[in-house]
Each structure stands twice: as structure tokens, then as C-alpha cells.
Amino acid sequence: xxxxxxxxxxxxxxxxxxxxxxxxxxxxxxxxxxxxxxxxxxxxxxxxxxxxxxxxxxxxxxxxxxxxxxxxxxxxxxxxxxxxxxxxxxxxxxxxxxxxxxxxxxxxxxxxxxxxxxxxxxxxxxxxxxxxxxxxxxxxxxxxxxxxxxxxxxxxxxxxxxxxxxxxxxxxxxxxxxxxxxxxxxxxxxxxxxxxxxxxxxxxxxxxxxxxxxxxxxxxxxxxxxxxxxxxxxxxxxxxxxxxxxxxxxxxxxxxxxxxxxxxxxxxxxxxxxxxxxxxx
Numbered sequence: 001x002x003x004x005x006x007x008x009x010x011x012x013x014x015x016x017x018x019x020x021x022x023x024x025x026x027x028x029x030x031x032x033x034x035x036x037x038x039x040x041x042x043x044x045x046x047x048x049x050x051x052x053x054x055x056x057x058x059x060x061x062x063x064x065x066x067x068x069x070x071x072x073x074x075x076x077x078x079x080x081x082x083x084x085x086x087x088x089x090x091x092x093x094x095x096x097x098x099x100x101x102x103x104x105x106x107x108x109x110x111x112x113x114x115x116x117x118x119x120x121x122x123x124x125x126x127x128x129x130x131x132x133x134x135x136x137x138x139x140x141x142x143x144x145x146x147x148x149x150x151x152x153x154x155x156x157x158x159x160x161x162x163x164x165x166x167x168x169x170x171x172x173x174x175x176x177x178x179x180x181x182x183x184x185x186x187x188x189x190x191x192x193x194x195x196x197x198x199x200x201x202x203x204x205x206x207x208x209x210x211x212x213x214x215x216x217x218x219x220x221x222x223x224x225x226x227x228x229x230x231x232x233x234x235x236x237x238x239x240x241x242x243x244x245x246x247x248x249x250x251x252x253x254x255x256x257x258x259x260x261x262x263x264x265x266x267x268x269x270x271x272x273x274x275x276x277x278x279x280x281x
Contacts, residue, residue: 007121008129009042010182011093012062024061031056032126040123043180047085052167059087059179066091066179066187074158078181080173080205084165088156088177089187094149097191097263100184111267114141114150115188142269149265152189161207175205176221185221191266 009028016025028046035056036045048057066089067073078086095103096113104117114136122128141148156177160170178186185203193200201221208223 007040007123008118008131009046010180010187011115012066012179012187013042013058014130016062019065021061024058027056027058029127031058032129037126040129043086043178043182043186044083047083047180049085049087049167052085062179063087063089068153071155072158074156075168075170076156076158076160077168077171078173078175078178078186078205079163079165079168079171080175080207083178083181084171085167086178086180086186088158089179090153090156090177091151092154092177092185092187092189093151094266095184095188095190097265097267099192100190102190110269111263113190113266113268114148136268140268143264143267147265148268149191154185154189173205173207174221175203176201178205181205191262191264194262 009032013028016022016028028042031046031048032042036042039045046056046058048054048059050057050060068090071090074088076088077084078088093115094113095115096107096111098108098111101107102109102111103113103115105119116136118131118134121131121134138145154177157172157174159172161172163171165171175181175183176185180187182188183203183205184190185201185205202223203221204223206221206223
């Protein structure tokens with residue numbers, strides 16, 4: 001990895017065909033071929049909305065499975081760092097138990113997660129960007145599928161900052177929950193800190209001032225302009241935090257005795273793992 005080159009759609013654009021969303025998958029493929037062929041930045045070029053470039057709108061459809069039904073439903077967009085019109089959801093993929101670099105070949109492989117940066121990906125032909133067959137295999141999960149977190153829930157900041165655009169009257173600079181964006185905190189997280197941590201989110205997509213969300217404490221974050229951003233899944237006070245492990249139903253992980261195991265659960269080979277009696281399914 002000698003250059004800062006990233007080719008290919010984020011994980012949310014890979015799962016459509018496996019969720020009986022073949023029409024949506026075809027729209028992604030067509031969008032990459034027609035609107036994202038040269039730049040290879042689908043979270044910027046395929047950011048269509050029903051009222052703006054609806055032919056490449058995928059966001060309004062994936063919200064059906066990327067937003068928690070019990071979470072606050074909002075039209076708030078992420079708008080910053082040359083990105084705009086990005087809807088927010090609640091589900092994020094686990095990129096390991098440490099820094100984002102640990103999800104690459106240059107990081108600590110012991111902290112790598114189920115999701116990772118796939119190397120040796122070609123830009124052309126465009127179909128190569130999906131890196132079929134190059135992701136993590138079931139047999140590659142050293143701790144076992146029931147002891148490794150794959151997905152988790154994130155509480156997005158859904159408070160508008162007062163800015164407006166021609167397509168939106170509600171936006172902010174907080175990337176957390178942006179469904180199409182692979183930035184740490186967007187549609188990804190790490191287990192560097194335990195669930196329900198406060199003030200530990202570190203991401204490039206952090207606004208200068210976090211506005212207090214309605215009916216709950218402000219979700220603080222810190223801006224970091226390096227490739228080592230490490231936001232954890234954000235919780236709401238002392239309540240349990242839900243995480244989905246591969247091959248098993250949801251576990252609710254309260255704070256306290258599990259803080260030392262957060263990294264272990266988030267990584268493929270991060271033993272020791274949480275004892276079976278320490279979580280409930």
C-alpha cells in the first residue's frame with residue numbers, strides 16, 4: 001500500500017443481492033458503471049435522493065434495513081468534507097478492536113475484525129472493485145463466529161446545525177451513522193473502547209461543536225486528521241449495547257465487567273473472549 005487509493009463501494013453496497021434486493025443491487029452496479037466509473041467514490045457520486053438525482057438513489061431504499069425501527073426517524077443529512085446529502089442510519093460494521101489501520105495489512109493483525117480493507121483490488125474493469133471472494137471467510141475467524149462481533153448499533157446525532165442547501169433544510173457535520181460513508185463512525189466502528197463510552201469517539205467527521213441531541217446527553221467526539229480514527233459504538237447512558245455476532249443472535253453487552261473484553265470481541269483473534277455466562281442472547 002504505497003498510495004492512498006481506495007477502490008470500490010462500502011460494505012452496505014455489497015449486501016443487497018444477499019437480502020433479496022436484486023433490483024437495488026443492479027442500480028448500484030449501473031451507478032458505478034455510469035456515474036462513478038473514474039473517480040471510484042460511490043459515497044460521493046452515488047448520493048442520490050428522491051428529489052435529487054433519483055436515478056442513482058439507493059439511500060432511501062437501504063434505510064429500510066439500516067435504520068433501527070425503534071430509533072428516531074430523521075431526514076438529517078451528513079454534509080461536510082466535500083460530502084453531502086448522506087442519510088443516516090443505525091447499523092455499523094466492525095473493523096476490529098483497535099485503530100482503522102489495524103483493518104489493513106499495515107496494522108496489528110491480532111486486532112483485525114470481520115470487516116477489513118481488502119488489498120490487491122483493481123479499479124478496472126469496474127466489477128473488480130467489489131473484490132468478490134477476497135473478504136474474510138468463516139474459517140478465517142480465529143475466535144469463532146459466536147465470539148466475534150460483526151455488526152453493532154450506533155446512535156446518530158440527528159440535530160440540525162442550521163445550515164441549508166438546495167436539497168436539504170436539515171443537516172450537520174457529524175458523520176456518525178452516514179450509511180454510505182466508510183469513514184470510521186459513518187458505517188463502521190471499532191472496539192477500541194467499550195460499549196456506552198462517552199467522549200471517546202475519534203473521527204474525522206466530528207463537528208466543531210456537538211449540539212445536544214433531544215432528550216439525551218450530548219454524544220461528544222473528537223476530530224482526528226489521521227488514518228487512525230477509532231470511534232467505538234456509541235451507547236446512551238448506562239443502558240446495554242446490542243452487538244450482533246456472526247452465527248448467533250444479538251448479545252446485550254452492559255458496561256462494567258466487559259470493558260477489558262471489548263477489543264477481544266471486536267477482533268478475529270483477540271482472546272480471551274467474553275465467557276458464555278457474561279452475555280445473554
